Amino acid sequence: MEDQDFLLGYACWKSMKAIMKAKVSAATLIFCLGMANSLTCWKCLSREGNCMETNTEVCSLSQDSCILEIKQFFALSAVTVKQGCGTSNQCRRYLEGHAGLLYRGMYCCSSNLCRPLNFNVSRDGSRNGVKCQSCIGSTAECGQDVPSQPCYGSMDRCVQISQRFLPGEELEPIIKGCGNSSFKDAVVAYQIGKDFAYIDQKVCRQSNCNNRNVTDISSRQPNGLRCYTCRGSEDGECARDRLQLLNCTGAMDQCVHVIKKSKGLPVTIQKGCATKTMCDSNQGIYFNLMRQDYYAKCCKTPLCNRAESPSAPVMLTMGTALASWLALIAWK
Incomplete structure (x- = not known):
C-alpha cells in the first residue's frame, strides 16, 4: 500500500x-x-477491535467516513469488529439493535485514522488453553481462514453455527466462537411453501476445530407427511381458507405453526414442515437466538397444523421454544 x-x-x-x-x-x-484530500481509515476484521499499524486503506472520493461495525453474540465468546472506509449514510441507515442475544451496531467518524468508538472485549476467567475461530458474518468474512482467539474460563469448546433463512429475511449465515458445555450439536430444518431453511450447530473440543466449511443441508425425499403451509403477516394470508398443502421431506416429520404475539394475542404467520428440534424447549440455541415475540408449535399427524392459533395461556407455556431462524431476520 x-x-x-x-x-x-x-x-x-x-x-x-x-x-x-x-x-x-x-x-x-x-x-x-x-x-x-482522500480520507484514510483503519481496515481490518478482528475480535479485539484493533487493527495493526499497517492495516489502512485510502477511501474513494465517495466515501466520507471511517466505519466501525460491531457484531456480538453474547451466548458465545463471539465478536466481530469490522473497520474500513464507508459513508455517513451507511451509519444513518444501519439498523442497530438486539435480536435475542445478537447485537449489531455501526459507528462513523470523518477524520484520518479516527476510531469512532473504543471497543473492549470483556472476558470471564483466565485462559483455558483452547483457541477458537471467532467471527460473525458472511461466508466470505467467516471462512476457514478466520484468525483464532484464546478462550477463557468455562468457554472450553469451539462452536460454529451455519444458517440459511427464508428469502427476504436478513441473516448472519455464520457465527463462530468459544462456548461452554451447554452447547451441543443441533440441527433444525424447516420448509415454508417452496422455501427450505436450516440451522446447523456444531461443537468440538480441539483448538480451531470450528474451521469447517459452511454446512449445506439439502431437502430430502418425501417422507409421507403432509402439512398445511402459508407465509404472511397479520392480514389473513394464513386464514384457513387460504392454506396450501405441502409434502414434507427427510427429517422434517412435524407440522409447524410459527406464531407471533400481536397486542397480547397469538397470530399464526407461517405454517409448514419442520424437524422436531424446531419446537424442543431443551435446545439451548433457541433460547439464545429467538425473537421474544415469536414461538413455534409442532404436531406430528398429517394436516394437524390447520387449527387456529392457541389461546394466550397455551401460548405462554410454549413461549420458550421458537426456532432460531427468526433471530437474525430484518431488524424491525
Missing part, C-alpha cells in the same frame, strides 16, 4: 510539475487533487 501511494504521489507530482510547463488533462488534475 505504501509503495502504491508513493508511486501515485510521484506521478501526481510529475503531472503538477508539467502543468507549469504544458498541457495536462483536467482529469489528471482532478485525480491528483482528489488524492490529496
Whole structure:
C-alpha cells in the first residue's frame, strides 16, 4: 500500500510539475487533487477491535467516513469488529439493535485514522488453553481462514453455527466462537411453501476445530407427511381458507405453526414442515437466538397444523421454544 501511494504521489507530482510547463488533462488534475484530500481509515476484521499499524486503506472520493461495525453474540465468546472506509449514510441507515442475544451496531467518524468508538472485549476467567475461530458474518468474512482467539474460563469448546433463512429475511449465515458445555450439536430444518431453511450447530473440543466449511443441508425425499403451509403477516394470508398443502421431506416429520404475539394475542404467520428440534424447549440455541415475540408449535399427524392459533395461556407455556431462524431476520 505504501509503495502504491508513493508511486501515485510521484506521478501526481510529475503531472503538477508539467502543468507549469504544458498541457495536462483536467482529469489528471482532478485525480491528483482528489488524492490529496482522500480520507484514510483503519481496515481490518478482528475480535479485539484493533487493527495493526499497517492495516489502512485510502477511501474513494465517495466515501466520507471511517466505519466501525460491531457484531456480538453474547451466548458465545463471539465478536466481530469490522473497520474500513464507508459513508455517513451507511451509519444513518444501519439498523442497530438486539435480536435475542445478537447485537449489531455501526459507528462513523470523518477524520484520518479516527476510531469512532473504543471497543473492549470483556472476558470471564483466565485462559483455558483452547483457541477458537471467532467471527460473525458472511461466508466470505467467516471462512476457514478466520484468525483464532484464546478462550477463557468455562468457554472450553469451539462452536460454529451455519444458517440459511427464508428469502427476504436478513441473516448472519455464520457465527463462530468459544462456548461452554451447554452447547451441543443441533440441527433444525424447516420448509415454508417452496422455501427450505436450516440451522446447523456444531461443537468440538480441539483448538480451531470450528474451521469447517459452511454446512449445506439439502431437502430430502418425501417422507409421507403432509402439512398445511402459508407465509404472511397479520392480514389473513394464513386464514384457513387460504392454506396450501405441502409434502414434507427427510427429517422434517412435524407440522409447524410459527406464531407471533400481536397486542397480547397469538397470530399464526407461517405454517409448514419442520424437524422436531424446531419446537424442543431443551435446545439451548433457541433460547439464545429467538425473537421474544415469536414461538413455534409442532404436531406430528398429517394436516394437524390447520387449527387456529392457541389461546394466550397455551401460548405462554410454549413461549420458550421458537426456532432460531427468526433471530437474525430484518431488524424491525
